[in-house]
Amino acid sequence: MREHTKALAPPRALWVPFMLGRPFGVPNDAAFQHKVLLAALQLLERESGPVLEDFPQDAPHQKLTPAPENLVCPVSFPKMKSEGTLAEMLDDEVAQLQAWHEVATKLRGRTTLGVTGLSPLQLADYLKAWLNHRAPQPFRNDISPGVALKQACDELNAFYLEAKSVQPGEHSAASVQNWFWLETALGKAIVEIRNIAANSTEPSVKAVAGMSLIPRTIETALKRTT
Numbered sequence: 508m509r510e511h512t513k514a515l516a517p518p519r520a521l522w523v524p525f526m527l528g529r530p531f532g533v534p535n536d537a538a539f540q541h542k543v544l545l546a547a548l549q550l551l552e553r554e555s556g557p558v559l560e561d562f563p564q565d566a567p568h569q570k571l572t573p574a575p576e577n578l579v580c581p582v583s584f585p586k587m588k589s590e591g592t593l594a595e596m597l598d599d600e601v602a603q604l605q606a607w608h609e610v611a612t613k614l615r616g617r618t619t620l621g622v623t624g625l626s627p628l629q630l631a632d633y634l635k636a637w638l639n640h641r642a643p644q645p646f647r648n649d650i651s652p653g654v655a656l657k658q659a660c661d662e663l664n665a666f667y668l669e670a671k672s673v674q675p676g677e678h679s680a681a682s683v684q685n686w687f688w689l690e691t692a693l694g695k696a697i698v699e700i701r702n703i704a705a706n707s708t709e710p711s712v713k714a715v716a717g718m719s720l721i722p723r724t725i726e727t728a729l730k731r732t733t
Contacts, residue, residue, distance in 0.1 A: 509559075516557040519550035523562045526680055526722075532566035533680065539567055593699065594635045596692035601631045601663075607670035614673060619665050623647075623658050630663045634693075637700045642707065653711025656704060660697050660720055667693060688725045697721065698729065 512520045523543060525532050531540040543562060550558050591599075605627060612618045623630065625646060636643040637656070645655035664687065671683050688694040697720055704716035721729075 513559060518556040518558070519547075519553065520557070520559045521547040521550060521562055522559060525566045526684065529566070529680075536567055593692055593696055594638055597631050597635065597638075597696050598628075600692050601627050601666075604667060604670040607674055608666055611669045611673045618669060620662055620669075623655075623662050625659070625662075627663060627666045630659050630666075633659050634663065634696055634700060637703060638696060640703060642709070642712070651711035652709050653704075653713075653715040656700070656712060657715045657719060660700070663693060664697075667691065684722075684725070685728070688721070689728065 509522050512522065521543075523530055523532075531543050533539070542564075546560075546562055550560065590596075608618070608627070620627075623646060625633065633643055633646065642652065643655075645652055646659075647655070650658070667687055668683055671686065672678055688698075701716050701720045704712045704720070707713050707716070
C-alpha cells in the first residue's frame with residue numbers, strides 16, 4: 508500500500524496499480540511480469556534514496572479459468588435470496604455456492620481453502636456471530652481474535668471467488684472482485700463487521716478493521732454507491 512510504503516521509507520520502492528496480492532499483474536504473462544521486475548530493479552541505479560516511483564501501466568485484462576468443456580454439473584442453481592436478514596442471505600449464498608466450488612475443485616484438482624480448518628458453513632456461522640455483535644473466540648488457540656477474523660474473511664472470500672470463476676460467462680479479476688464486494692451478502696457482511704470491529708476494545712481486532720479487511724479501491728467504490 509502506497510501510504511505504508513511512504514511511511515516506512517525503504518531505500519527503493521515501486522508502487523504498482525494492480526489488485527492487492529498481485530504485485531506482478533496477472534498470472535501467465537511473462538513479458539509483462541518481466542517489465543515490472545525490470546522497473547523495480549532499475550531503481551537500484553538511483554544514487555540515493557528513499558525512492559518511491561509509480562509503475563506507469565495497469566495490468567493486462569485477465570480472463571479467469573474458462574468454463575470447462577468436459578465437466579458436467581447436473582445441479583439446478585436457484586437464484587440467491589434478495590430478502591431476509593443479512594445472516595439469512597449469507598447462509599443461502601454459501602449453500603448455493605458449495606456445488607459450484609465442488610466443480611471448481613474438480614476442474615483444478617486443488618483449492619486454496621484449509622487455513623482455518625473450518626468448512627464454509629462454519630466460517631459463515633463464525634461471521635454471523637460478529638454480525639450479532641457477539642465477538643466469537645478464535646477458532647485456534649495460537650492466534651489472536653484479529654488474526655482469526657482476518658483469516659475467516661479471507662478464506663470465505665476465496666471460497667466465493669473459486670466458485671464464481673467456473674460459473675457461466677466471461678469473468679475478469681476485476682469483475683469478480685466487484686461482484687464480491689458490491690453484490691454479495693458476504694461482501695456486505697464484511698463491511699458491516701468491519702464497522703463493528705472498528706469499535707472493539709481488542710487491539711488486534713481494531714487493527715485488522717482499520718487496515719486489512721476491505722481493499723482501498725473497494726472502499727472508494729462503496730462510497731460511490733452510498
